[in-house]
Amino acid sequence: MKKKLALLLFTLFVSYANAQTVDPLLAKDVEAQNIWVDSILKNMSIDEKIGQLFMVQAYSNLDKKHEDFITEMIEKYHVGSLIFMQGTPEKQAALNNKYQEAAKVPLLIGFDGEWGLNMRLDNTYKFPWNMTLGAIRNDSLIQEFGAQVGKHCKRLGIHVNFAPVVDVNVNPANPIIGNRSFGESKENVTEKAIAFTKGMQSYGVMANAKHFPGHGDTASDSHHTLPVLNFDKARLDSIELYPYRKIFDAGVASVMTAHLNIPSLEPNTSLPTSLSNNVVTKLLQQEMGFNGLIITDGLNMKGATNYATSAEIDLAAIQAGNDLLLIPQNVPASIALFKKALELNTLTEERIDFSVRKILKAKYWAGLNNYKPIEEEHIHEDLNAVEDELLHRKLIKNAITIVKNEKGNIPVTNLENRKIAYVKLGDAENDAFVNMLKNYTKVDVVSDLNLANLSKKLKPYNLVIVGFHKSNDHPWKSYKFTNKELVWLQEIARQKEIILNVFTSPYSLLQLKSFTNIKGIVVSYQNSKLSQELSAQLLFGAFDAKGKLPVSIGENFKVNHGLITNKLSRFEYTIPEEVGLSSKKLALIDQFADTILKEKMAPGFQVFVARKGKVVLQKSYGYHTYEKTFQVKNSDLYDLASLTKILASLPLIMKAEEEQKIPLTASLRDILPSFANSNKETITVKEILSHYGRLKAWIPFYVDTQDSITGENLPTFYSNKKTNKFQIKVAEKLFITKSYKDSIYKYIKNADQREREGYKYSDLGYYLFKEALEVKYEKPLDKLVDETFYQSLGADRTTYLPLEKFTRNDIVPTEIDDYYRNQLLQGYVHDMGAAMLGGVAGHAGLFANANDVGKIMQMYLQKGFYGGKRYLKPETINKFNTRYYADKKVRRGLGFDKPQLNPDVKATCGCVSDTSFGHSGFTGTYTWADPESQIVYVFLSNRVFPHMDNKGLIKSNMRTKIQQAIQDAIINE
Incomplete structure (x- = not known):
């Protein structure tokens, strides 16, 4: 049987x-x-x-x-x-x-x-x-x-x-x-x-x-x-x-x-x-x-x-x-x-x-x-290749799901009207999410052990992002809210507009008895570093939402539900290979960095690289000073020096030109009637912006306020405390008489013109642009540019007078001044003329980190559009990014620096396209954008520390050598 x-x-x-x-x-x-x-x-x-x-x-x-x-x-x-x-x-x-x-x-x-x-x-x-x-x-x-x-x-x-x-x-x-x-x-x-x-x-x-x-x-x-x-x-x-x-x-x-x-x-x-x-x-x-x-x-x-x-x-x-x-x-x-x-x-x-x-x-x-034995060499590299992260990024970007968007807050727009807080729920790490949120705008982390206290702290905010973070160790870890967290979540949602971002199983939402007050819900599925970073990018519209729920959340949200959004053309943050750059070749920047630090060309610096609207390198090197007390962070602010011209004055001039308040054809007497009958009255805006106006390079105004023998600041002009007479703050415990501003403009008005026509880089025109803009718009330059551009761009770490907004340790010291202000300059503008105007000038005074500089340059590269908002017309960008005096051997566009016409000049690496544009700054700053390669490059340093006679960075052409390395990193396309 x-x-x-x-x-x-x-x-x-x-x-x-x-x-x-x-x-x-x-x-x-x-x-x-x-x-x-x-x-x-x-x-x-x-x-x-x-x-x-x-x-x-x-x-x-x-x-x-x-x-x-x-x-x-x-x-x-x-x-x-x-x-x-x-x-x-x-x-x-x-x-x-x-x-x-x-x-x-x-x-x-x-x-x-x-x-x-x-x-x-x-x-x-x-x-x-x-x-x-x-x-x-x-x-x-x-x-x-x-x-x-x-x-x-x-x-x-x-x-x-x-x-x-x-x-x-x-x-x-x-x-x-x-x-x-x-x-x-x-x-x-x-x-x-x-x-x-x-x-x-x-x-x-x-x-x-x-x-x-x-x-x-x-x-x-x-x-x-x-x-x-x-x-x-x-x-x-x-x-x-x-x-x-x-x-x-x-x-x-x-x-x-x-x-x-x-x-x-x-x-x-x-x-x-x-x-x-x-x-x-x-x-x-x-x-x-x-x-x-x-x-x-x-x-x-x-x-x-x-x-x-x-x-x-x-x-x-x-x-x-x-x-x-x-x-x-x-x-x-x-x-x-x-x-x-x-x-x-x-x-x-x-x-x-x-x-x-x-x-x-x-x-x-x-x-x-x-059968063949396994090759035992290079196993780690082969199993952790760049292709793995590229794929991982694609998978997560396509998975993140917007479940609810009742107020249309996702992606977050109108940053100028937003005061955003972040509140953490859950018991797992959240640093990657928070850090990425802060790349887009000011986001304050708010916490308290007591709900009532937390509610008080949240009162000033009109949008709260709540991140629910649970362990990403393995898929059967607990994904549930605690009872306390459920109570806190509903109470915060009752009082504030919130976006709930869930970094765990969508089943966690089954615990919520009501979704009425929660206006925005994003499911990111996992709490990996990459999930956190990409979810933050999605919230600010760096890419569009595509995901759908693979499971139902009771009767509220059925399987396959998922809202679609459109991207806002804000920066994405990714790896070089996603935009056709080689990580290995970009690593050459680290070698240059070692040289800069070793040879004390600067105590520290930031390097930023973006391509095709995606940031691929955002790195800080060295320390604030040679004492090595504070390492440079990506969030730290540097004195931008002359980058102020294209990042503050120029966008406002462009806007004013569009509105015909300051036309390019206008003469100086048209925009500043006080210059009528001066030797500068017929100079046009176009000539000044092109540095073809025969203006002197600069005037050391501060010298005339010092004793000609001792070099000490004269009490006629200065006080160590603020009074009705001495109202303009030059630096710590140093105030200049409020009337001296008129003297500066008088000096400029009466200054001799250069006899010979041709190109001569000059700061003086930007003193005049500041005055003209403030008259036309009836608002101080710093407030005007902040409200018109920076706030909505999310450039919250770009500002004049940084000590009014940031702690001293957030700002990298610039120079130990032993010739005028006689102190360490930290948070006070390095440029002497700008300092005498109270720190706000058209040619200098702006502080920022590299990420924010990159946003403004990317706005230019995108023909005046960024973050879902049009700032300037494409034709305006094209108009200003044009050489008008090339036949006179003037390489400059309108405000923008352009690649050199003379190969002996090292304005760029010589490797960028003729359509590219940018600027450099005296303190060791540099930024450049190239419409053809679509690369934005920012280099910020305090090369003038401890003293401005430190010219190693300039003599070595290190900033443009890094630019060359970036260009060389482009993978054959």
Whole structure:
């Protein structure tokens, strides 16, 4: 009777092997595959055949005893497959080579890497979880993801990766699947799983659909118990089995059978589905026609081990129809039991051959017929390549989902009208999110241990961003709000307009009883550094929102819901390769930085590089001073010196020209009637902006206020405290008489003109532009430019008179002045003339960090548009970025510096286009933008520290050498 039963089982295997239209284990060269499989199989002993049925777990972080154990499994018990667990890729590669060397038949190497190798191995790349990927609308990105994971696996000698999870997670309370699922939509799960499978298998790595017949609607974890699914066959066909039919047709190479209790499929409720002939043979192979490799879930899991002894479980799994036994607990005992079953005819050699043949086919499919050891060099670099981050960025940008946007606050616009606070909820890190928010505008972190106190602190703000941050360590970490957090969230939302940004599972929103007061909701799915950074960028419109919910949030937000937004042309922050620049070549900047610091050309500096509207380098070097007390931070402010001309005066002049308040053709007497009848009355605005107005370069006004012998400041002009007479603050405890401003303009008016026509760079015209602008707009220059440009640009760290807004330690010292102000200049303008005007001038006085300078330059590069707002007309930008006196050997545009006409002049690296423009500053500053390469470059330093005779930076042309390095970093396009 037993012999007849065994024969019947074998007949069923043979008769249904061809039921599936796709045989996923067939190689392209089928004939050669069959010859290879037959040649090995016919020469195997029964012990060797049985050994092929086991996939033993191996670790690369254990001791020699474990390594000896694995070697024994291979050499003595002929184990044919290994699944590598925790460790490092370097050690796994070495062990892989060692174990393959010991094997008579090449080993099939398995791995459990649902989100990449990082699921098990240290120092490898961590991609998003399936729930995050489930939010992506473009499935080609999922295929790209599968391909990259396959590439990593192939590099490390892995032949089958136990992914994708195709469980349809319709139960929010599922404790083990959850984030590991693509979501609750069977169609979305299926499409994503197929795309992933195609990508990974394109690299010759077998995908594995799990956990058959479906683990998505369980409320318990099969690692600890046997979950029960009390659904009828019709329900299972409709949901759980739906993805499997589709992915089988798509050619998935293997499937994993789960440890579940499903009475409608297996009447023996104590028998796990993984050990059920009804499930594995009748349903999976006969009814659904699957011909690929069938692998059990881990046989060390309680869902299986509670059933019988480990050897009995292994035998039952094979008798049920599985091909490969994953993580068997006692291989010697199992082999002994298998042999006994052969003697008793409850198991036949034909049945074993059936699975061994499939295993060997799989090995051939994976290339093991031509086995080569793993190359052990450069593994870390190969598994952590720039392509990984580029892909990761694309995945997250396409996943982040706007769930609610009732007030249209996402993306945040009209920054000039916004006072923004950030409040943290959750128990995980949030620095990356906060730091990125601050790249866009002023965002204050507000916190308190008491809700009432927090509410008081939030009163001045009209928008509150609430970040809910939970652990990103692994996908089954808790994602829930505490009761206290739920109360605080609703109370803040009741009082303020808020945007809630959830950095965890969307299921966390199920805890919210009401969404009425929460006007904006963003789901970012994970709390990774990249998720935080990109979510902040999305909030400010750096890119458009595309994601959709992969699961429903009760009745409030259904699966596939997701609001679409448009980008605002604000900066994105990314890596160089995303915009066609080489990180390796840009690293040359670090070498230049070392030289600058070593040779004391400046104590510290900032370098900023953007291309195509994306910031790829924002880095600070060195210290505020040579005392090395404060390291330079990206947020620190530098005295911009003459960059003030193009960052403060020029945008206002452009606007005034558009409005015909200060036309380019106007003469000086037209815009300043007091200059009528002077030797400058006919100079035009165009000539002044082009530095073709025959004006002197500068006038040292301060010298006439000092004793000609001692150099001391005369009490006629100065006081150490503010009075009605001495109202203009020059520096700390130094005030000049308020009437001296008129003297400055009188000096300029009466100054001799240069006799010879031609180019001469001059500050003097910008003194006059300041006066003209203030008269035309009836507002001080600093307030005018701040309200017209900086506030709405989000240039909150660009300002005149920085000590009125920032702490002293936020501002980099400029010079130890021993000739006029006789003090350390920190937060007070270095330029003497600008200081005598109280720190606000048209030619100097502006302070900023490199990021803000970049925003203004990018606005120019985008023809006057930035952040969803038009500041200037494109034709205005073109008009000012034009040389009008090139025939007179004047390289300048209107206000803008332009590339040199004389090769001996080093205004630029000589490598930028003729359409490029920028400016340099006396204190060691430089910025340049090139419409052709679309590169914005900013260099800020205090090269004049400790004294302005420090000209190493200028003589070395270091600023333009860095510009050359940036240009050279462009990858051939």
